[in-house]
Amino acid sequence: MPSSPSSSVGAVGALWWWLRPLLFRLDAEQAHRIALALAARWSKVFSGELSAGDPARSASLRVEAMGLQFPNPIGLAAGLDKDAEAVPLWQRLGFGFVEVGTVTALAQPGNPQPRLFRLPADAALVNRMGFNNAGAEAMAVRLTRLRERAILQVPVGVNLGKSKVTAAEQAPEDYRRSCELLAELSDYLVVNISSPNTPGLRDLQTVEQVQRLVDAVQGPNQRLARPRPVLLKLAPDLADEDAIACAHAALEAGCAGLILTNTTVRLEQLSRPQAGLSGGLSGRPLFARSTALLAQVRAAVGPGPVLIGTGGIFLPEDVAAKRDAGADLVQVYTGLIYRGPGLVRELLRAKRGLALRR
Ligand SMILES: Cc1cc2nc3c(=O)[nH]c(=O)nc-3n(C[C@H](O)[C@H](O)[C@H](O)COP(=O)(O)O)c2cc1C
DSSP, X not given: OOOOSTHHHHHHHHHHHHHHHHHHHSOHHXXXXXXXXXXXXXXXXXXXXXXXXOGGGOGGGOEEETTEEESSSEEEOTTSSTTOOOHHXXXXXXXXXXXXXXXXXXXXXXXXSOOEEEEGGGTEEEEOOOOOBOHHHHHHHHHHHHHHHTOOOSOEEEEEOOOTTSOGGGHHHHHHHHHHHHGGGOSEEEEEOOOXXXXXXXXXXXXXXXXXXXXXXXXXXXXSSSOOOEEEEEOTTSOHHHHHHHHHHHHHTTOOEEEEOOOBSOGGGSSSOOTTOOSEEEEHHHHHHHHHHHHHHHXXXXXXXXXXXXXXXXXXXXXXXXXXXXXSEEEESHHHHHHOTHHHHHHHHOHHHHOOOO
16 A cells, blocks of 8 residues: 555654653563564555655755665664564655665574663663574565565665574675575665674674675675675774775775674763673764764775765764765664654754765
8 A cells, every 4th residue: 555645654753752651661672572563564554655745855865876876865774674574664754775684594583682771861772682583585575575566765775694503604605695585685785794792793804704705795696687786884893994904805895885883892981881781882872983983984995985874873963974974875773762753854854964975
C-alpha cells in the first residue's frame, strides 16, 4: 500500500513522543525491540514512498557520490536495523540513505543480555550487542522482497561483519560468502572491522588484513554487471596514522571510500564512571574524536574518496562540523534514540549545514 499523505509519518512522530517516556523506562534493548517491531509493522503496511514535492527530496539537498544518487546526505547508521526490517519507514522519515546490518554470513544470537545501556546524562549509549542478526540468507530474502516492491527511493547499503564462530584466518571467506548473497541486492557495501564487540574483529584493522578482506569482497562484487561501491568502516580508537594507513590500503584495494567512525571503547569520557560497564560508546561523547579522525583522514586521502561521517550528530551544526571536517554524507544512530524520528527532518530543514562537498 502506498503511504498515505504525511499523516502516517506525523502519526509516527506523535506516537514516538507519547511512547518515549514509557520506552525510556524500559530496559534499553526491550525498548529497542518494541520500537523496531512497530517500525517493521509500519513498513509492511506502507511503502514509505515520498512525493516529488517532499522536502527530503528537494533538489538542493541531492548528493551524487560513488555513482549513486542520494536524495539528501543524512543516512541511518548501521546497527539500528540489523536485519533490514523497516527500510520503508526510514525512507519515509526523510533519510537520504539507509545502511542495514551488520549482517554476518551465519545467523547468530549476539552477546548475553544486558548488552545495551542508555546514559542520558551524556546523551550516549553503550552497547555490546555482538552482531546479533538473522544472517546473510535471511537478509537476502528481505532485500529481495523489498526490491520486488519497487518502493525504494534511497540507496540501501549493506554492512558486512564477521561471524563470531569464524576464526580470524577464515574472515575473508566469511565476508566473501555474505557478499555473494547480498552484493547484488545492495547499492553499496561496507566492510566492517571496527565493532568492539566481536572478539578479535578490530585486530583486522591492519594494512595487510584490510587488503585481504577488501579483495575477498571484491571477488564476487567485481563479477556483477554493475559492481557496487565498497566502503571500509573504521574505529575511532585507532591512532591517526594507523587509521590513515588502513584508509590508503582500502583505497588501493578498490574501495570507494570510508566510514568514520564506529563506537569507541574509551568509556572514561563519560561524566560519571560506570563500574563494570563495557562495550562501544556512541552519541555526544564520540562527536569530537570521530570528527577529528574524519578531518585527519580527509587531509590524508585528498578530495577524491567518499567519506561518510558518523558519531554524535544531534544538531544541524553537528552536520556542518562533519562537512567542514570533510564528510560527503553523514549517518545518525544515537541522536535518533534521544531526539526521536523528527530529528531527520530537523537536520534537513537546516540547509546551511547540509551543503556537503559533492
Ligand atoms: C546499539 C548500537 C548498535 C550498533 N551496531 C552496529 C553494527 O552492527 N555495525 C556497525 O557498523 N555499527 C554499529 N553501530 C555503530 C553506529 O553505526 C555508529 O557508527 C555509531 O553509533 C556512531 O554514531 P552515533 O553517535 O550517531 O550513534 C551501533 C551503534 C549502536 C548504538
